Amino acid sequence: MTNWGMTARKGTLRREVAMVSWAPLWVLAVLIVLSSPSIASTPVMPAILSPHAPIVIDGDDNFTSTNGVTGGRGGATDPYVIEGWLIDATSSNGITIRQTRAHLVIRNLTIEANSLYYWGIYFDFASNATVQNVSTRGKAGVYIWSSSNITVQDSAVDGQMGVALYSSSLITIKGNRIGKEEGINAYAGDAVRIEGNDISYTGRGILLDGANHTIIDNNTIAWSGTYGLLVVASSSNLSLADNDISSNGWVGASFEGATDGSIVRNRFSGNGHAIPGQGSGLSLASSLRFQVDHNDFLSNEFQANDTPPGMNAWYAAYPRGGNHWSDYTGVDQCSGPAQNLCQGPDGFGDTPYRINGSAQDRYPLMHPVFDASPPTVVQVLATDGYVGESITVSAEIKDPSGVTYVALWLQGIGLDHFDAVPMRPQGGNLYRADIPPQNRPGTVLYHVLANDRWGNEVRDPSSGEYQVQVHSISEPTGAGPAGMDANTLGFLVAVPAGIFGALLLVAWTLRSRKH
Known part of the structure; x- marks a missing residue:
């Protein structure tokens, strides 16, 4: 973890070892560092991107080098690759993939646009494609139309609309940074997973409109001007778990006319303050059969509401319990399903937390679900x-x-x-x-x-x-480790490398003489 040797060696090489040419050693050191398994293999953008005209691939037969394909054969283990380009999407979509079934990876490139009329990447009746480590700048996002098995991951999507999909299935949106006006919009989607994204400072974070079998987990959804998450139009079979939904202007998460789902292990914090007296952390409006437990509700304008009440469960059966509410004023002196065994606390409030009407959390948690301590x-x-x-x-x-x-x-x-x-x-x-x-x-x-x-x-x-x-x-x-000064440490590090370098030079010299 320390870099004693690195710093000491640099000083020593400059001031003491003037008689030896160290160029071969530096090359060797660079090769060793680059090949070290301890270096993280996080994808990085190529240092130099080559300008390329907008790309259109219509059908599997058009995966050609002329159309920006840089490698691969289109199979699941050897997909076509499009990478290394800088594309201007001001006058057309940056990359259009239409009517394809071959496997494709679009990675390590940047798409720039200042037009609201074109997309950075546009999938049209396509399948089996992955977008990875792509940066879209300006107003160009990613649009997925009537497509399947599409993944957008590890990218910076800063378009006016980040990622949008319509009538598409088996869609994964994972590990991205998504900003600007609208983060993610899913219309009539099925089997969509939105995981591990940072969706911050948008006008609206996520919209699900008629989306089914959707999982939203481990995202940061914060500082949107209106809704962090808005679910409408009979969306069903939904899972909202392990998300940080904080500081959104109107509502942290609003479900309107949705059915069948679970809302567990989320943090709803500081939402709804842009509309005093109306905003909330979580709103269930005309939504049915949702299980809501083990969430933290912290200082929202209204913590939650359920209209009409009584159609959803705000706690799980004892001893699993309900949610943590920062404004709960009850005490914990008793235990048991009826909270009437008053021989000691059990971590649940003895009296219910009232949400609105008949909606209540029978077993409010006395302590936050999530760790409130810093790293x-x-x-x-x-x-x-x-x-x-x-x-x-x-x-x-x-x-x-x-x-x-x-x-x-x-x-x-x-x-x-x-x-x-x-x-x-x-x-x-x-x-x-x-x-x-x-x-x-x-x-x-x-x-x-x-x-x-x-x-x-x-x-x-x-x-x-x-x-x-x-x-x-x-x-x-x-001084270096154990009281060793910089010169001594640099000497100890440099000598073994010097011996190895000298042997390489001798071998090269003898070989040259033979020839």
């Missing part, structure tokens, strides 16, 4: 560096609900403000970021901020700042 910062490590070189900061951070964002806030030498640098996950609980090269000696101040799945935040250190020194080339850095 734990186990350690933060860095070592002194030199002018003109970046300095790596490593942090080990844990949280049972998952760490979602880590930032390094630093004050460069001579600056009067702090700047944020995202800390990238490295696998396990390790995160890293680089302090940019400084142009003079001095002290860099920094701290780490981390958020978990539920928005809990920790600052490390809790007050004050960490410090790292930037030295001129003629100065030594601080």
Whole structure:
């Protein structure tokens, strides 16, 4: 986790080992790092994208290089690939896939558009396609029309409408960042899964209109101007689970005329405040047979409403229980299905929580369902560096609900403000970021901020700042592990690599002489 060796070795190479050409060793080091299994294999956008005209593939016979196909044969294990392009979708759809059945992956590309009339990617009677690690900028989103087995994942979809589908089935929308006016719209969809997306700062987060057998889980649906989730038009067989539905203007989640579903393990927090006296966390209007339990309702304008009441279950049978309500004022002194065995508490309020009319939670939870504690910062490590070189900061951070964002806030030498640098996950609980090269000696101040799945935040250190020194080339850095100074550590690291490099050079020289 530490980078003692890296920093010490850099200083040593500059100041002491001037007689040896280290170029072969640097090449070898780069190859070793790139091949290391400990490096996270998160998809990244290619450094250079090639401009390409809008792509239209009409039928399986048109998967050709002329149409932007860069590889594959169209099978399930060797799909066609379209990648590496920068496409302007201002005057037409960026990519149109029509009447195809061959397997296809569209990945690692960017589509830009400033027109409301065209889509970034448009599927029309298509099947078996995946959109992965794609960025749509401007007003271009993804539209799925009468298609099946389509996946949109790990992408940044910033179109005026993010992802929309009509009369489509077996659709997965997973792990995306979706913004702008409308996040996800599903009309007449079947077997749709919306999982692990960040749908924040939209006009409306998710709309389900006549969608059936839909699963919405593990999403962050926050800060929409109106509805976080709106379900209408006889949508049925729905599951809403493990979502953070927070700070949406009108209603966190509204079900209107929907039937048969479960709403469990969600957090409804701070919703409905844009319309005082009317907004709510969860609204069930003319909706039937929903099971609602083990959710957190925290400081919503109205926590929930059920109209007409009595058609849905707001708790599960004892001893499973109901939901947590931040405004519940009851006590927990008794236990049992009737809460009349008053020999000790059982974690449920002794009196019901009234929702509206006859709707009630018979077993309100006394404690939140989700962990309200912030991530734990186990350690933060860095070592002194030199002018003109970046300095790596490593942090080990844990949280049972998952760490979602880590930032390094630093004050460069001579600056009067702090700047944020995202800390990238490295696998396990390790995160890293680089302090940019400084142009003079001095002290860099920094701290780490981390958020978990539920928005809990920790600052490390809790007050004050960490410090790292930037030295001129003629100065030594601080001690390495176990009191070892930088020069000694650099020597110990460099010598084995030097021996190996020397052997390579000798072998190459002898081979050259033979020829």
